[in-house]
Amino acid sequence: MSGPPLLTVEDLSVAFAQGGSTTLAVDHVSFTLNRGETLALVGESGSGKSVTALSILKLLQYPAASHPSGRVIFNGADLLAMDERQIRGVRGNDITMVFQEPMTSLNPLHTVEQQVGEILFLHKGMRGPSARARVIELLTEVGIADPQTRLGAYPHQLSGGQRQRVMIAMALANEPQLLIADEPTTALDVTVQAQILALLKDLQRRLGMAMLFITHDLGIVRKVADRICVMNHGRIVEAGTMTEIFEAPSHPYTKALLAAQPRGNPAPPHPEAPLVLQADNLKVWFPIKAGIMRRTVGNIKAVDGISLAIRRGETLGVVGESGSGKTTLGLALLRLISSDGPIIFMGQNINLLGIKEMRTHRNAMQVVFQDPFGSLSPRMSITDIIGEGLRVHQPRLSAAERDARVVAALRDVGLEPETRHRYPHEFSGGQRQRVAIARAIVLEPSFIVLDEPTSALDMIVQAQIVDLLRDLQRKRDLTYMFISHDLRVVAALASRLIVMKGGVIVEQGPAAELFAAPRSDYTRTLFAAAFNMEAVATVPSA
Template sequence: MSEAVPDNSTPLLSVRDLSVAFGQGERTTRVVDHVSFDIARGETLALVGESGSGKSVTALSILKLLQYPSASHPSGQVLFNGEDLLAMDEREIRKVRGNDITMVFQEPMSSLNPLHTVEKQIAEILFLHRGMGGPAARARVIELLTEVGIPEPETRLGSYPHQLSGGQRQRVMIAMALANEPQLLIADEPTTALDVTVQAQILKLLKDLQRRLGMAMLFITHDLGIVRKIADRVCVMNHGKIVEAGTTADVFAAPTHAYTRALMAAQPKGNPASPHPEAPMVLEAEKLKVWFPIKAGVMRRTVGHIKAVDGVSVSIRKGETLGVVGESGSGKTTLGLALLRLISSQGPIVFMGRSIDTYGFKQMRAQRREMQVVFQDPFGSLSPRMSIADIVGEGLKVHNRELSGAERDARVVDALRDVGLEPETRHRYPHEFSGGQRQRVAIARAIVLEPSFVVLDEPTSALDMLVQAQIVDLLRDLQQRRGLTYMFISHDLRVVAALASRLMVMKQGVVVEEGPAQELFANPRTEYTRALFAAAFDMEAAELNPADTAGGA
């Protein structure tokens, strides 16, 4: 396909004086306030800012996808090829959605239908917008999967979303978005939850596809490193307003607004805590294995295994942070869950001098107060029906039954103060908090039991840069005051460098390199580690794993 030559004489998309409000009457809150910007044909505009700045609400307004019943547009126009999208009725806007303008969301697992195969989900778009079906649709699906870099696409047609890795699911989402060769692609944080190597692959893929299709792109992100690589122009949003706009080169060279300068300076800082070399061992595991059976045939016989964790040995001392890094599918999360005895494994696990690998449910329940976990997505791990007081205090009801209601509430208040939240917030619910605040609640829930060991599973990956730096400072402070021991699982090596004193690099279920973090960052010994670090710090790495195979992480 020959490259399209963009016509920049008139904007493809022109957002004029757009405002978005939630609520009614006196309770109306304006979340987007008189926003204006243009996107030319073939151009990439980045919309950046913290969580809650109004980026995603602005993007959803373009296609009238806001699901809030009380959402309204007090002012503004969204002109696409000269037509006001906000003035269109539902029938008219449906012709634009998925055809002329498409969208890729942050979390593909939430956007893809878990009950439908990859082929059915892409073919459905072709049928709805082009009336294409049968062999022609299948051929087009295979072509699209090939185009977005899915290897052996014919073998993936019958796959379901849970059978794909994070990078593969995002590629399927991009294939769906590009099925009808749109004029404008809206990418809302499409790489946030992906590891650095897959992130680099997805960004390169988007740029290559844009160049070939002559497509314009609105790229929404909180990561300024990505903006520098992909965007022609940038608009910086804060509290619903655009506070700075210009070419990417100009904004990065000389930011004029204080908020933009703060965003650029927001990097995790400080040095990780170093444990005493004679500190007692908190956790040890030797040649740990987690193999998942592959079943086939009518009788569902086991024909092989996915070796998610294959002979990994771990040791962590009191007050230490062990950073575990690697691509999606390397086995990082599976290792953490196995050490906590949340999934079955083979091999000895010694915690605080006790062999727990043979413990049953009741014995492990008594250990849970000493072993806690903080997950990547706080909104998914916090019950929407429980108040913050109930969420944080739930573990105390199980493990500290002797506490009265007042004593339990006092412990909850102390935990919330420790993580920087006001005690009054305990009467609110998760949906009333920002992403960073929800993660603080998840941390409070973990530390309220005064554990010895905490697994932190990608706790900052879904957070913007300013909040990331705050959470890193918080975790380091809690570790020093409470003597906590961490296993920090992450694909963000900048965060790992600020927290971890020792590093373990995993690939396909095995440890390829391990040692003091500073030494590994300064002198990685394996080609895999060098390429992983290059992807993280330069975003220029070659593809480490083109197949992006699904795995155990």
């Protein structure tokens, strides 16, 4: 492109002081970004992507963070050399940022109008009717349907996609020259993800702004980036155009990232395999109460009349957008929430059992949750976390026998037994998820609900966990219910599939048949979003 780059990051290093030592998180990184261009920074968690982005706007915690070397030149001025007053004039005006998790980025105590309007007031002095008109204009621009009715809404009253659109509206309020998007779609469903990406590209084209896009998902990069910088351990190991990186990668780490798609086909269960679990016309309704007397005036039908059957050794995939009822269904089948309708587990209707009677079945029914950070107690060692179920369900085991079972479970999930005396914070996200899986399998269950177990993980770790789950299933003859909105992972694991929307099953059948020829419009939209995002660029706004 003609003219000097809009942004030049030159020999940037970022160090963090902890105690008496210093850790180098970004190591002599250099790149340029031209006007109207999209540059993607890709790499696994801990590679230095976000730290690099935060350094551009001096948003790190100083003086704990420092810059041993480097300059960040924006429009000819060195941002790192600016004082706080000067950099404030750049933040929110010329350079803005959209973060990964909008729920933690938005103020839960302020309405949509207050939060977007605050940007207009701080940077342009706008208030009153003119500010409200501009807020409505911005919400319309980012695809919020009927924006007037959303002005008084609080973040918890919006969906994930709507919250992210509000964040984008705030970022674009002052028509910046550069937008930094830090994993802006990671927490979103595939259809919403596709809509947000299409929105960003459309806004970029109309406003002529440059975009620095940070992600670990190379499938997204293929759709948005002009150029790519691959980061690993704080360094840029490879840089090039999108075509160069995808078609002729040179660095081993880049090749590993590109190869890290979940692969393989699930083995179908034997048609004569015994049924492990059945549900017939299962319902989970949450009452809506109103009035002084708090009378029930309606119901939220989270699960509304679902029937299914799962055989031994089978993986049933459950897919759908957030709010479709996937997790509620899994929790109901495990009797972790109340439901109506028979649930037949190993030949017995467990929905008729009391708490004490149900306890005898708990060791045969386990769950692995989405968040490997929140599902493990930070105050317990790994051996205590994995062994807790054994103490509850098999109290006659001696301490040595229990320890041997913990060691065997750790080996099965690919972790060294010596790590069992460490604590969760000493492990990576992928290692924590392996611990969570070990906790589930140590009781030798028949049935495991896997609730989005890979969505919080990097692509390489995600592929490793898929291989691990498939290997454990084969060795232990396990039965899985795999809940996910990532259809690439589902395709690698599930032999049968049910598609949920609004608490009901839209369609179901053998996974290979549904992937090859989905029958409903909703399923086709989901699949298009997962495997060809351009196909859903015109999906209706939130």
